Amino acid sequence: MESIKESVKHMPGFDKFQERYEQMKHQVLSDPGVMRFLRENPDISDVHAEKLLSSFYTFQNEQHACRNCPGLDKCPNLMQGYRSELTKVRQTVELRYKPCELKIHDEQKKTMTSLIKSYFIPKEILEARFDRLYKHSIDETRRNAISKAYEFVQMAGTGQQVKGIYFYGKFGVGKTYLLGAIANGLAEKGIHSLIIHTPEFLREMKSSLSDGSFDSKMDLLKTVPVLMLDDIGAENMTNWVRDEIIGVILQYRMMEKLPTLYTSNCDYDMLQQHLSYSQKGGLDEVKALRIMERIKHLSSPVFMGGNKNFREDF
Incomplete structure (x- = not known):
């Protein structure tokens, strides 16, 4: 066959x-x-x-x-x-x-993205990098703020206690973008961070009481290695927001020595005045002072100035 x-x-x-x-x-x-x-x-x-x-x-x-x-x-x-x-x-x-190199880069990018959590923060902020900030910053106060931010990233994760930063200045000088650069710098070092737009997030927290997510969100803000509160002072202040959310979060982070960063249009004095508002009428200066003590304990003030609107470059 x-x-x-x-x-x-x-x-x-x-x-x-x-x-x-x-x-x-x-x-x-x-x-x-x-x-x-x-x-x-x-x-x-x-x-x-x-x-x-x-x-x-x-x-x-x-x-x-x-x-x-x-x-x-x-x-x-x-x-x-x-x-x-x-x-x-x-x-x-x-x-x-x-x-391949493209795959490695893609995986690194995904890993970095997973290290950065955010609430109500635009995509372009989450893509911020220090090199772009230096290129567009000609004002001396901006350069100083960027240097302070870069120093914070370098110190983070070294085992030393790191104090946060309170960036303040008028609208459009690049404060929020700077937080994005910090978040990406931390991600490159494998450090988790959370950026929130404070006014929007606090509004959401009210609805979280009914959907059962309030406690989990509070735990996240209290325990995340690096917390960034963007635009603090622009929220509608109530006793509940001040005492049961902001105060509780900052007290926990102060006790646990967890760094917190802020951006605001207000300096310390203006923010204290904002926090002293009471729904019952008048001012509650004692409680406002307690919050400010925690903010000052957790951060150093850094002014950002400049006449050119930073947003026009991006």
Whole structure:
């Protein structure tokens, strides 16, 4: 009885198939990467190499795709974002995969993003970087603020107690953007942070009482390694907001020595006046003073000035 192999040889079109196969084999075995691998592994015979054509072919195609990279999202490789490598394992050859530079960068970006939590903060703020800040900051007070912010990032995570910063100045000088740069700087060091737009977040906290998420949000603000309260002083102040939210959060963070940063249009004195507002009429200066003591204990004031609106550059 004729073997299957012999039967295939007599099938119509076999000669053309054999011709195409030989062309493909020559092309694959002539690939610089494959040739280099075979030179490094001289114990692989020609017969053995021919049996490995499938692996070599995949390797060749994926290397070609990498040389003409269409981008991570359009990567045609078997494992998207990974480079294949020929590896000799005992008497056989395997394809092993390692992430390419784009994949590594993408994973690093995802990791950094996961380290930064935010509430009601625009996307462009969360993409802020110190190098962009330096490029656009010609005012001396801005440069000083950026230097203080950079020093904070460098000190964070060193085991030393780090005091937060209270950035204040008029609208549009780049205070919130600076918080974004700090958050990304911390993320590069593997440090979690949370940025919140204080007025919007405090409004949400009221509704959190009914949906059952109040305690979990309070715990997050109290315990996050670095908390950033953006635009404090712009919220509608009530006794409940001051005493049951801001006061409780800052008291916990002060006791646990967790750094807190702020941005505000108010200096310390103006913020104290804002916090002293009482719904019952008049002023509650004692409670306002208690909050300010915590803020001052947790931060150092840094003024940001300048006539040019920072937002116009972004």
